[in-house]
Amino acid sequence: MINNDLNKLSLPKFSQIDPANVRSIISQQLENNKQQLKIILAQEGPFTWDNLMQPLEAMQDDFNKMWSPIAHLHSVMESDALRKAYRETLPIITEYYTSLAHDEKLFAAVSSLAKSEHFQSLSSAQQKVIENEMRDFKLAGVHLPPQQKKEMAALQQKLSTLTTTFSENILDATHAFIYHTTDEKKLDGLPEKSLQLAKEEAKKRDLRGYVITLDYPAYSAVIKYVKDRTVRKILYEAFATRASDQGPHAFKWDNTPIINDILKVRYDIAKLLGFKNYADYALVPRMAKTTDEVMNFLNDLAVKSKPFAQKEYQTIIEFAQQEDHITDFAVWDLFYYSEKMHEKYFHFTQEELRPYFPIQKVLSGLFSILQQLYGITFKEEKKVDLWHPDVQFFLLYDEKNQLRGGLYVDLYARPHKREGAWMDDCHSKRRIDQERMQYPVAFLTCNFMPPVGSQPALLTHDEVLTLFHECGHCLHHLLTQVNHPAVGGINGVPWDAVEFPSQLMENFCFEKETLAQISSHIETGETLPDHLREKIIQAKHFQAALQMIRQLEFSLFDFRLHMEFDPTQTDQVQDILNDVRQKIGVVSVPAYNRFQHSFSHVFAGGYAAGYYSYKWAEVLSCDAYEVFKEHGVLDHATGQSYLKNILEVGGVRNPMESFIAFRGRQPSIDALLRENGIAP
Ligand SMILES: [Zn+2]
Known part of the structure; x- marks a missing residue:
């Protein structure tokens, strides 16, 4: 007998997904949605939840239920046929969402509902759905006059091309460099698995001996384990200068102008929409509300962590001196000795657990x-x-x-x-x-x-x-x-x-x-x-403050860049980075370091003016967890309060309100510092 509750869930039938049909059923569904949207918008009005939002929600949900099992299967049970079907279908879906996001009639309909008296009678969840729709339409520039709308579309297109070029430059620069040696001694210390990999890389290139590439697993194994300092130095230089005006392939795939153009386009988008800078624009849908709030948050963490990070750094330098008489400690020694210290003091590996x-x-x-x-x-x-x-x-x-x-x-x-x-x-x-x-x-x-x-x-x-x-x-x-x-x-x-x-x-x-x-x-x-x-x-x-400072450097650099960018200035990117390093940095890096030229999170991913969010969410979780600690970690009443105030409310309530409802006050960074052993 099948549990009746299973029927209530209407679960997808994975065994019946046929790659041959994927494209046609999805196209069909989206075509239906478009037709339905036309009918909905052709109504005489006035628009209400029941005649506008409810049918929109239903058709969107129908599509999601059809697509999510296919997308999931593509991730967990890929086949050639499914991959092909997935790739063919994706552009159709993107096109559908883009047209929805720029649909002026839909925007007008939702606006009229948002301004109506009827809006006041809706539930808070329904109001939030409508408010979010309005917000996203405006962030996409749907409300702009025709000429500016055209500019907006051109800027978005340009941004997409630039970020793709940024990534391609990194890929090309990464693949262009190899470290080749026939002398196994040079790679002394490298774990067996990485050594095997280096052998295979050599074989692929018809070379004898070993080849180390700049792919992250290969690079990070060298920088952590190879005893020979000169080898670490060579690899570090190549890695830290990828796609830049420095290093072994200087100027060949230089991202310097790309970074500037990306920042300029983002700045223009923000200006077009009436924002002072891109950081202000990016914060609109976030929990953090002002640039000051983010800056104070990051600076506060930095000020408290820096002395601890300095101490940790000093300990590594001393350790290197004791172990190997290193008197000119450099950045390519950092991960190596840090790893050695870890081995020496902890004597355990994850494998033993x-x-x-x-x-x-x-x-x-x-x-x-x-x-x-x-x-x-x-x-x-x-x-x-x-x-x-x-x-x-x-x-x-x-x-x-x-x-x-x-x-x-x-x-x-x-x-x-x-x-x-x-x-x-x-x-x-x-x-x-x-x-x-x-x-x-x-x-x-x-x-x-x-x-x-x-x-x-x-x-x-x-x-x-x-x-x-x-x-x-x-x-x-x-x-x-x-x-x-x-x-x-x-x-x-x-x-x-x-x-x-x-x-x-x-x-x-x-x-x-x-x-x-x-x-x-x-x-x-x-x-x-x-x-x-x-x-x-x-x-x-272990070295938690050093890691914290590293994350804060990335966060502050990213955020200040999108807040302070001024298209009339030159060299601003390097200047801001240097300033951040000078203010909060602990580890001195060589002047040729161009980490920003491969900072994909921010220049090719979705983290522009958003890198801070890693630490932001950590502060929330650590601070909230203190309540569990105060009442006993398995305290049922605390669990119930967390369930009601955080887990059940979804995106309806402002997360700051939810946090305060659970914690009884605004978030504080102290718990995170304690969790990292940075504060008592
Ligand atoms: Zn996660």
Whole structure:
């Protein structure tokens, strides 16, 4: 008998996805949507929630439910046919969204609704959906007069070309350089796996001996493990000058003018929309509201962390002197001696922790922790159409035994599955009509080492953190009580706050009470002993201030750049970077260093004026976690308060309000500093 609750979820039928049909069914659906939109907008009006937003929401949701399982399958069970279908279909979807975002009739309809008296009678979630729509239309420039709208389109097009060129330059510069040697001694210290890789790279090029490339895994292994300083120096110089006016390929793929053009275009976009600078523009949909707020936040962290970072740096320099009589410590020695110190003081590796974390113990422990905190129970369902036999499916119930949603858990690495770990939504919570509710469903995907023979899969502690982190995203999506997909679960949550619930979950992996539930030695059944737990915590604090300063340098550079950029000035990029380094930096870098020329997060990714968000969300999660610590980490009342104030509210309420509702005050950086061992 099939559980009736399974029917309520209307789960996708993965086994019936046929790559041959993907393109046509998606095109068809989007075509239907477009026709429907025409009919909706042709109504006489006045526009209301029921005659405008509700049908829009329904058609958007229909499309998402059709596309999300296909996109998911493409990530976890790729085949040539599916890849082809996916690539063919993606442009059609992009085109659809672009046309929606620039639809003037739709904009006019939503505007009239936003200004109507009817708007006041809507629920806060409905109002938020409409406000977000209006905000996004305006950020896209739909309200601008025709000439400026044209300019806007041209700027967006130019930006897209520039960021692509930026990435291509890095790729070309990265591939152009190799370090070749036939002398194995030069690579002394390199782990066996990396040495093998270097051999293969040489073979690929018909060379004898070894080849080190600038691909990150190869480069980082050298900078961390190779004993020979000169080799580290050569690699460092090449890596730190990629796509720039310096180093072995100076000026060949130089990103200097590209960076300037990108900043200029972003500046023009912001100006066109009436903002003072790009940082102001970027903050509109975020939790941080003003540039001052972000700058004060970053500077505050920097001031408090710098003395600790200086001390840590000094310790590494002294260590290098004691170990190898290094008197002219340089930046290419930093990671090498830092790694050596780690080995010397901690004497343990993540590998040694594996026997304590058999996957099923971790998973059942995690579920039991969630039950204690939030009253949520997980019930496995076997009669579900899955894409692979390793995948598990769970139904989630709350304390009142009410169905809350469903979760797919896909833990192991296998061929044709994308690397890394992530959470994705399958579908969102939505009230379909008076009687029917659509429950949210999420995908939790990891790439852990699969079980070998009769032994179950064993996790490192880092992997346990990953599992908890992704589970935090899933809970945020699944436990929502908002019935409108655009602002329910993880949707509509400001981008600088979205990592808050996931990072919060990581904290539970360091506590005695929780480790007792998620660990059990594969042979002895013993939980993780105290001395290993202490080592994990010490390792977490190891050079934490140096890492903090590094992240703050990136954040301040990115933010100031987008706040201070002035198209009439020259050399501003390097000047700002130098100024940031001079003010908060601890590690001195050579003048030829051009890290900014390969800073893809900011110049090719979505992090422009947004790198600060990593630390921002960390502050929220650490500070919120203190409440759990104050009341006992598994305190049910605290869990319930967190559930009500943070997890259930989706993107409806301003996250600062939600935070204050839970914490009783505004966020403070002190908890993060303590977590990193930077403050007492
Ligand atoms: Zn995350």
